[in-house]
Amino acid sequence: MTSHCDTLATRLTGVGRSAVAVIGLRGPRAAQCVDECFVPASNASPAMQPGQVRYGTWKSRQDVPGESIVLTPMPDGGFEIHGHGGEAAVNAILASLNDRNVATVDASTWRRNESIIVTEAEHVLQRCVTGQQAAVALDQTRGALVQWCEHWIERLQLAHDSNAPLAQQTVLLDQLHQDARTVCSHGEQGVRLIEPRRLVLAGPPNVGKSSLMNQIVGFRRSITHDSAGTTRDVLQCDTVIAGVPVRLSDTAGIRETAHLTESGASIEREGIRRASLAIETADLLLIVCQPSTLDQRAEFRNELPISNQTIVLEVLNKSDLLVEHERSSFIGIKHQTIASEDDDPGIGKLMNTLAGHLLSTLPPRHSPVPISQRQQDLALRLCQANSFDAANASLKELLTGVAP
Template sequence: MSPQQDDTLPIRSRGVEDEMQSIPTKHPPTTRDAPERDASSASTTKPGGLGKDFSTVNFPSGDGGRPTRCAVMTGHGRAAVAVIDLRGPEATSCLNSLFRPARQRPYRPGQVRYGVWTGNGGDQAGESVVIVPIAGDHFEIHCHGGDAATDRIIADLASLGVQGAPAGPDSNWVGNDRWSQQASELLIRCVTDRTAAIAMDQVRGALSDWRKEMLQLLRSSPANATMVAEHSARIAAAGRIGQRLDRPWSVVLAGPPNVGKSSLINAIVGYDRSIIMDLPGTTRDVLDADTVVQGWPLRLRDTAGLHDAAESIERQGIERAVLAAGEADLIVIVTAPGNETLSQQASQALASLLDRVPILTVFNKADLANPSADVALRTVATSGQGVDELIDAILGRLLADLPPPGDPVPVSEDQTAWVTEVAALGDDPDAMMDRLSQPATR
């Protein structure tokens, strides 16, 4: 977008710009189209910040002693996008002095303003930035990632008397706690706008705000402990998703030989990643294909056909397939006409995984014959028939615990463990109060 174009855009993904897609990854993903999220789903009420400490500088205050303050919300180091939080009575006047929008229009929450950060020197070239109005005198400044860009903006704001938010869990600046710091570090590793949006909500203090709300509920009545425990259990379950925001989900396609596992992967990613032939044993190693589906990174793993192999090389491929299945987030068992059952050895190996890895079954080559058993998912990989339904089923299994936008999501093991401990204390309001008062700090 150029400054001559319309700068009025709806917020997408709760303030995280699409430039997040440009973060380099070890396995460059392909992308299937994801639905847009409109401004109504933007979480604009959860501020936060990870600021550089300017507390030793004698800054003037705004009206009534309330200072105008800023803080870098994203982690340090190289990244596609950095976010600076700016709030206070002089925030709008500071932006008017340092930012030149493509069009002069009033700031309205739910819209963004594209333009150039000219700074105090009135630099006509300047830095291209996006201003996100959050509410009233509260804004986010989205700029290029890296310390150079953020340092310049912070310095320009400081020259106008804006106070940098001091870091630390005792700060009154919402989001300046360890939880928000963990989310900030995670944010710069997210590779899609959808995963980055969840991380950004946590940077803004979603989990910290929830903890305070639950404490208030318990203080109002110990009988609310049961409700707090139920909330905590749902949030703890979402930790499975929160801890995977910077890594693709591992989906292993397994099944008998020559059922079209490789063809299904090719159909999902949209290009020929796997070798396909009408011969059993064509795939003898685990082949990975990284893709992004509806905003979610997936690593699809093509494995050797599971059968009683005679050749040593084939047996090694099958062993690798079973090992990959044991490390997966989801196993998709693919069958086809004439190959609807697994060998006894393969069935036993997969049965041992049932208690820790979910399994989805799909009947491929459904144009050739009907399955002997009732199978809900039927596909024809070569024509694409049923592939979208398979994708929806995969995401449905992986994201069963996905909360609504803006909700708290644990993004680390210690956060998930802490919320799980709170959930287990529904019968002991006093112990629950103590645990809520002592957030995870490991």
């Protein structure tokens, strides 16, 4: 059913048999429809904030049982109705809305007036592989960045219409610059939202990097052996830690090659070159040593091509080889592991630290976050906007994708 009604509903999920269907509802009568049809399961306060969820029943008439749903208010004043995916349940909810002068529209009509930001966020959302990633993208499909742009367009327009004095305009632009810088700082993480974080293990040969990688990943991905130099290439494996996709790289042990034959040294140098490239681009770097190489760790670290943006953790592996009188000397190394033991508590402590650092690489929830390079470039332009006209132009291009 379609009409010229100003309140619209659509099925946001695909048509067909599924466990859950999502119906979108927005427009001036949306809240009234919810008041008339939604019966919450608890006696909690009826006031709800965008993003919150409330379980209950959707009842079109008092004489019918109704449909069990989860209701979520949206930032634009609309709602998402999550219910059973069967056609009968979906059609019953849509029919109850049609009875209240709400038009059911197709997806193209529903999205016709949406900002390009929402469209870009939906494309990113489709490529998310974890709930942590999807939650950030979903905030943007629900309008977090759109609302931020509209808020600033309105503030600038009000100041312009009231012929605000130059001093007041300068203060407002300064506030916009500060706000835009915060958004850009989130965007540095947002544009990489769907990329796996790069976690690299580096250290001298035979300190147990491959065994440690096996423990982190949870299965035997690397080849391990007691002889030094077993890993001669960068072995990679994708995994997820704390809901964050991770590309784990086990690098060649870095050591001197003067004692090797020319052919052996050539292979060794190539392994070290590839290890150095992986280290340069790491988000997190684990520098692994063992008791016999502890006195070399400072010199080893100084020789690595570590970026200023890389988080570095030192790990003392094979800590069971420490003799008793040595333990107090190395208490300053926070992470001490025995990667050859499956139930080593040091591995659990290391995983908790990795989880904390990886979660910090994701943008904050419920905040405006640029999640494409186009969005980030325009947000950066806002940081230097020197007039209301320049700021408005960047904000509107960010919203529409079209330069004024």
